[in-house]
Amino acid sequence: MKKDQNQLTWLMVSLIAFNMVWGLGNVVNNYSQQGISVIVSWILILAIYFIPYALIVGQLGSTFKESGGGVSDWVEKTSTKRLAYFAAWTYWVVHIPYLAQKPQGVLIPLGYSGEW
Known part of the structure; x- marks a missing residue:
């Protein structure tokens, strides 16, 4: 190899x-x-x-390679801690509906496969 x-x-x-x-x-x-x-x-x-x-x-x-937090760390280092909190909170809240609709991506095609 x-x-x-x-x-x-x-x-x-x-x-x-x-x-x-x-x-x-x-x-x-x-x-x-x-x-x-x-x-x-x-x-x-x-x-x-x-x-x-x-x-x-x-x-x-x-x-910001020394920090491992992603968006909230980037915002905190370039702005304020309060804005970093809002960035992290928004990032988290946006994922709630995203994760809720993910099973549909599996269930809907499975439903179509049953119509054969």
Whole structure:
């Protein structure tokens, strides 16, 4: 086994990041609903959202590499503790409806599979 086979390549890291931020489900669903014209919106999303997001997270992560708290640590170091609390609280509250709808992503396709 080569030594390079145990290392993540740039392509692997970028695909992992893409899947964590956007998800493959969004790609498949949008393509099935809009067809080939969805590629234009993918290019816009790449230019307007993904590239700035990657640059911002990369810059903040490298600037505050000694802290391990993520968004709340970044906000606390660049602003106030109160604003950092609100950032952490908002991040937590947003995940409540997100986590509540995640089982639907499994149950709905299982329901369709029973109609065969």
